[in-house]
Amino acid sequence: xxxxxDTIVAILLLAFTALMWNASTEIEVTPYATMASSVWPQIxxxxxxxFSGLLLAQSVTTKPSPEAEVEPERLGSMALLARYRNALIxxxxxxxxxxxxxxxxxxxxxxxxxxxxxxxxxxLNARMVGVHALIALGSVGSMWxxxxxxxxxxxxxxxxxxxxx
Amino acid sequence: xxFENIALAFGAVFEFRNxxxxxxxxxxxxxxxxxxxxxxxxxxxxxLPFTFGLTAVEGLxxxxxxxxxxxxxxxxxxxxxxxxxxxxxxxxxxxxFPLARSGRPxxxxxxxxxxxxxxxxxxxxxxxxxxxxxxxxxxxFGPWDYFALVLFALTITASLSGETLIKGIIAGMLGLLVAxxxxxxxxxxxxxxxxxxxxxxxxxxxPVLIGLFAFSQLLSxxxxxxxxxxxxxxxxxxxxxxxxxxxxIKAIFKSWTNVVRSSLIGVFTGILPAAGGSISNxxxxxxxxxxxxxxxxxxxxxxxxxxxxxxxxxxTAGGALITMMALGIPGDVVTAVMLGALLIHNVQPSPTxxxxxxxLAYSIFxxxxxAHFIMIxxxxxxxxAFLLVVRIPMYTLACVILVYCAIxxxxxxxxxxxxxxxxxxxxxxxxxxxxxxxxxxxILGVVLGHVAxxxxxRAVTISTTGDQFLLDMISRPWSLFFxxxxxxxxxxxxxxxxxxxxxxxxxxxPVLVLALSIPMFMxxxxxxxxxxxxxxxxxxxxxxxxxxxxxxxxxDDTPLTPPA
Numbered sequence: 156x157x158x159x160x161d162t163i164v165a166i167l168l169l170a171f172t173a174l175m176w177n178a179s180t181e182i183e184v185t186p187y188a189t190m191a192s193s194v195w196p197q198i199x200x201x202x203x204x205x206f207s208g209l210l211l212a213q214s215v216t217t218k219p220s221p222e223a224e225v226e227p228e229r230l231g232s233m234a235l236l237a238r239y240r241n242a243l244i245x246x247x248x249x250x251x252x253x254x255x256x257x258x259x260x261x262x263x264x265x266x267x268x269x270x271x272x273x274x275x276x277x278x279l280n281a282r283m284v285g286v287h288a289l290i291a292l293g294s295v296g297s298m299w300x301x302x303x304x305x306x307x308x309x310x311x312x313x314x315x316x317x318x319x320x
Numbered sequence: 321x322x323f324e325n326i327a328l329a330f331g332a333v334f335e336f337r338n339x340x341x342x343x344x345x346x347x348x349x350x351x352x353x354x355x356x357x358x359x360x361x362x363x364x365x366x367x368l369p370f371t372f373g374l375t376a377v378e379g380l381x382x383x384x385x386x387x388x389x390x391x392x393x394x395x396x397x398x399x400x401x402x403x404x405x406x407x408x409x410x411x412x413x414x415x416x417f418p419l420a421r422s423g424r425p426x427x428x429x430x431x432x433x434x435x436x437x438x439x440x441x442x443x444x445x446x447x448x449x450x451x452x453x454x455x456x457x458x459x460x461f462g463p464w465d466y467f468a469l470v471l472f473a474l475t476i477t478a479s480l481s482g483e484t485l486i487k488g489i490i491a492g493m494l495g496l497l498v499a500x501x502x503x504x505x506x507x508x509x510x511x512x513x514x515x516x517x518x519x520x521x522x523x524x525x526x527p528v529l530i531g532l533f534a535f536s537q538l539l540s541x542x543x544x545x546x547x548x549x550x551x552x553x554x555x556x557x558x559x560x561x562x563x564x565x566x567x568x569i570k571a572i573f574k575s576w577t578n579v580v581r582s583s584l585i586g587v588f589t590g591i592l593p594a595a596g597g598s599i600s601n602x603x604x605x606x607x608x609x610x611x612x613x614x615x616x617x618x619x620x621x622x623x624x625x626x627x628x629x630x631x632x633x634x635x636t637a638g639g640a641l642i643t644m645m646a647l648g649i650p651g652d653v654v655t656a657v658m659l660g661a662l663l664i665h666n667v668q669p670s671p672t673x674x675x676x677x678x679x680l681a682y683s684i685f686x687x688x689x690x691a692h693f694i695m696i697x698x699x700x701x702x703x704x705a706f707l708l709v710v711r712i713p714m715y716t717l718a719c720v721i722l723v724y725c726a727i728x729x730x731x732x733x734x735x736x737x738x739x740x741x742x743x744x745x746x747x748x749x750x751x752x753x754x755x756x757x758x759x760x761x762x763i764l765g766v767v768l769g770h771v772a773x774x775x776x777x778r779a780v781t782i783s784t785t786g787d788q789f790l791l792d793m794i795s796r797p798w799s800l801f802f803x804x805x806x807x808x809x810x811x812x813x814x815x816x817x818x819x820x821x822x823x824x825x826x827x828x829x830p831v832l833v834l835a836l837s838i839p840m841f842m843x844x845x846x847x848x849x850x851x852x853x854x855x856x857x858x859x860x861x862x863x864x865x866x867x868x869x870x871x872x873x874x875x876d877d878t879p880l881t882p883p884a
Contacts, residue, residue: 307373
């Protein structure tokens with residue numbers, strides 16, 4: 156019998172609930188005359204456990220619809236990668252942007268992120284690379300200026316720019 | 321006193337700087353609302369960081385401008401291209417697009433714009449009159465009642481989110497759980513930190529909200545590479561269209577009953593926590609079709625088919641603001657963001673909000689009125705801007721907005737951890753979307769989690785024992801009222817699914833109305849007793865009406881399907 160996507164999700168949710176329940180038992184108990192800090196999370200976790208169980212039961216008892224036959228998990232890994240290519244590119248670039256933020260700062264880091272994201276997501280030719288560079292410089296530069304000079308928000312400068320000035 | 325407050329608020333709202341900001345907000349909303357895939361919520365979310373440096377009145381007025389503009393902007397793309405700009409304008413497309421295609425795009429746009437205006441003005445009148453009264457009722461609420469109200473808000477969000485009820489509830493629970501991470505509000509105890517400083521500090525709800533909603537939405541919009549690379553839409557036929565204002569106003573006055581009915585539907589839907597314009601526009605269209613003598617012409621370019629959804633969706637905004645201002649509970653995701661904006665300015669939304677902050681409260685009322693006039697003025701300009709914006713490919717827009725989100729959430733508290741929160745919840749939100757979980761219940765869970773826990777804690781502390789707490793929950797009239805609504809809202813998806821096939825659905829509305837009469841009888845005052853008798857009479861009428869049909873269901877009574 157094929158396992159549906161919802162079955163896997165429900166099992167993962169049950170495992171997550173168990174993990175969080177275990178963590179909730181370690182919450183400090185205070186001597187105050189108020190409700191203990193673990194009670195509310197445990198009420199939520201009981202509810203989450205019950206409804207995850209119901210989702211599991213529903214996914215096992217309900218027959219999949221004909222459209223659901225081609226679910227993502229039935230696709231090959233290359234097809235999956237192709238389907239979520241853009242999302243994966245953005246996540247990878249955003250992660251890089253965050254990791255390098257202390258060094259590059261917001262101005263350089265964000266410009267690089269926009270330029271790379273546009274270039275990887277859009278068409279790759281010399282003209283478009285130029286257009287993407289202009290969009291990245293213009294959009295990030297204007298936002299940086301608005302926040303820095305108009306809203307007086309000090310955005311992360313980064314080690315590179317800090318060392319230059 | 322009221323006139324003094326109104327005068328103060330007028331002074332604040334009609335300042336040049338505020339008028340300029342509101343015009344910018346309405347314009348941005350009109351353009352954002354007209355772009356398919358770019359929802360009003362996202363527009364309001366993106367406006368938020370700009371409001372940090374503004375006063376509370378300016379910030380809220382700008383956001384209201386975006387909200388009102390966004391609700392009206394959706395009709396432009398819907399009518400001119402057949403693709404609704406926002407879920408709130410889906411039903412507008414049914415008749416707006418055929419009317420525009422028949423050679424009268426200016427007339428169709430005029431009907432839409434002026435219906436939005438009249439619907440909005442009607443809801444603004446109701447906002448001014450109902451919000452202070454509802455706030456007076458809110459002052460009667462004890463912690464038990466508030467806890468029950470939050471439960472109702474979450475259950476109705478889950479049941480109206482257009483997905484499976486179980487997934488909606490799970491999403492709501494996940495949102496509540498996210499809100500428990502970090503230091504507990506009452507005892508100051510650290511929870512679920514796993515030794516990590518970021519988790520120990522807890523998540524600010526705005527980066528969570530922007531991550532869950534905006535980040536994941538943008539990634540969904542660019543999932544298909546070819547679509548993402550194309551211009552947003554082809555609106556070539558729309559060049560040279562002029563809005564026919566006068567003809568439109570005359571046509572709307574002829575259908576004034578439709579405007580009033582649809583606006584009331586919109587306001588009522590807005591008052592319900594989490595039920596927004598995406599539901600009210602379809603509900604109003606459905607009712608207008610049923611009430612029309614020319615129902616067979618609906619879908620071919622009938623004027624009433626445009627008036628109903630457009631009046632309703634703008635009226636929903638007023639309804640959502642009523643709930644937010646009177647009870648401190650967000651009426652939908654947009655008002656959840658506004659609630660966040662109030663918190664940034666150290667204003668705590670609660671039933672005492674209008675009394676404690678009269679200038680801000682009345683400024684919101686006036687700004688809501690004013691935004692509709694600005695919307696009418698800016699519509700023609702935005703039509704031209706709309707034609708320019710839709711030439712941009714989605715991937716360009718998405719990449720730029722993602723960076724803007726990062727800068728915006730950093731500006732919130734000036735800490736980089738908030739950008740990590742944005743990223744993490746962007747991943748979570750996208751994953752949940754792909755797995756078919758609605759995000760609205762999760763967002764409401766995050767927003768209302770602290771309110772729920774705080775009130776539960778107070779209630780349990782006052783009730784002293786668990787048994788006494790449960791007894792208090794069902795013996796206090798407002799608490800019982802909301803618990804009954806919560807129970808019925810859990811059953812609502814089943815009612816919707818089976819209402820044209822199963823006999824038990826015939827009894828669902830009268831039983832609900834009858835059940836609500838019980839807490840009304842328990843309340844003090846003659847008016848409420850009269851309302852309780854009125855509810856019994858309505859229940860009786862519904863049963864008699866069903867009895868005349870032999871308690872048979874109407875097979876043509878197709879269920880309302882809110883857009884996902």
